[in-house]
Amino acid sequence: MNSVHDMGGMQGMGSVLHEENEPVFHAPWEGRIYALNSSLRAMGVWNLDAWRHQIELLPPVDYLRMSYYERWLRINEQLLVKHGLVTPAEMATGTPDPESAKTTPALTAASAARLLGRDIPSSHDPEVPPRFKVGQLVRARNMNPAGHTRLPRYARGKVGAIGRDHGVYTFPDSNAHFGGQNRQHVYSVRFAARELWGESVSPRDSVHLDMWDDYLEHA
Amino acid sequence: MDATRRGIPAAEPATAQDPTHEHSQGHYHQMVPSDPTLRVKALESLLVEKGLVDRAALDVLIDTFEHKVGPRNGARVVARAWVNPAYKKRLLADAPSAIAELGYTSGQGEHTLVVENGPKVHNLVVCTLCSCYPWAVLGLPPVWYKSAAYRSRAVIDPRGVLREFGTDVDEDVEVRVWDSTAELRYLVLPERPAGTEDLSEDELAGLVTRDAMVGASKVPPPGAKA
Numbered sequence: 001m002n003s004v005h006d007m008g009g010m011q012g013m014g015s016v017l018h019e020e021n022e023p024v025f026h027a028p029w030e031g032r033i034y035a036l037n038s039s040l041r042a043m044g045v046w047n048l049d050a051w052r053h054q055i056e057l058l059p060p061v062d063y064l065r066m067s068y069y070e071r072w073l074r075i076n077e078q079l080l081v082k083h084g085l086v087t088p089a090e091m092a093t094g095t096p097d098p099e100s101a102k103t104t105p106a107l108t109a110a111s112a113a114r115l116l117g118r119d120i121p122s123s124h125d126p127e128v129p130p131r132f133k134v135g136q137l138v139r140a141r142n143m144n145p146a147g148h149t150r151l152p153r154y155a156r157g158k159v160g161a162i163g164r165d166h167g168v169y170t171f172p173d174s175n176a177h178f179g180g181q182n183r184q185h186v187y188s189v190r191f192a193a194r195e196l197w198g199e200s201v202s203p204r205d206s207v208h209l210d211m212w213d214d215y216l217e218h219a
Numbered sequence: 220m221d222a223t224r225r226g227i228p229a230a231e232p233a234t235a236q237d238p239t240h241e242h243s244q245g246h247y248h249q250m251v252p253s254d255p256t257l258r259v260k261a262l263e264s265l266l267v268e269k270g271l272v273d274r275a276a277l278d279v280l281i282d283t284f285e286h287k288v289g290p291r292n293g294a295r296v297v298a299r300a301w302v303n304p305a306y307k308k309r310l311l312a313d314a315p316s317a318i319a320e321l322g323y324t325s326g327q328g329e330h331t332l333v334v335e336n337g338p339k340v341h342n343l344v345v346c347t348l349c350s351c352y353p354w355a356v357l358g359l360p361p362v363w364y365k366s367a368a369y370r371s372r373a374v375i376d377p378r379g380v381l382r383e384f385g386t387d388v389d390e391d392v393e394v395r396v397w398d399s400t401a402e403l404r405y406l407v408l409p410e411r412p413a414g415t416e417d418l419s420e421d422e423l424a425g426l427v428t429r430d431a432m433v434g435a436s437k438v439p440p441p442g443a444k445a
Contacts, residue, residue, distance in 0.1 A: 017363060032260075049262050073259060086266075095268075102270040107272070150400045188403075
């Protein structure tokens, strides 16, 4: 979806502010929501793509105004209700419905010690042939899906060259909507900075995006 | 770095240093019914009571990123690559295996790629769509990496962003920006600074900064103020 999260190339966002000796978490609640988020993700009820899409669905004004972990807090509240793990009444009152069955946490201290980052399914699956070869020129499709996509607006319609074949990955545009994995090749595609931004930028510079087969067509 | 770039970014401050934001003039999250500290506490209690999460697991996760996983891991990878050409070759060809040699493994590490800076190439990593970052070797990303300013500008004005970090890149050097749009995670192998020939691997690791491994800055020579 063409929302404010897709901010590559936008202007007016100000200068990059750097904090010296930045702590990992700026307040205890940031660590707690970070860990709650990981624990809930480990249940496997929603996948990473659906999680990302939930953030993209935040109204743009809220998205820009919220801090990073406030977004995490909001979307976890939303996902819990959306997927029926918590009722709206429970969320409003903070008290479990006495009728609801108590479950067993997916993540324990022992399994959490082994969990780092995310579960990203990928492989070099010989059953899925690549549509493009390294060195080939490709055009990023001009597409504007209303749902989730990892094809940024700034690259759409632009021509680049395949730099590398990363192997086969789940397609986020379908997986985010629980519409199947639709596994396909992902490539590193090199775009000349001038192809993306015009003559005012350096003729030497380039931007490299990782792109799924379905984002590309022959140039 | 000038004084205006220090401190908490303007777009993120209310929760960052002042969770109660009583003195905040921005009212950044006025749509939030109550303060995030209280909301998170309430949510955690509810989820624990329902048996959906385990408090001990939460503590382990927080401890992992506060004390075990962070840019020191990446610095050790970089220092090893500087002193050991065979390791560097393996790192550039198959980063997950080379990183695992130093004992760092994770779901993220499986898809890490290392891009090398040199006299004619400077690499810069961004995630324009969200906040993808090589957690296994750098830990959780800093606020600036997740900020709208960085995400929007790194692809259209990388040289301007680099100047704000105090990083000069000559006109004849190619700036390569890596937008992490899929499940690949990029780590920059910075150039080894001059005057470090006599340093040990551990001493070299002590010079390597997080920002240099994202490509926002260069590794300063010994004794220089970053």
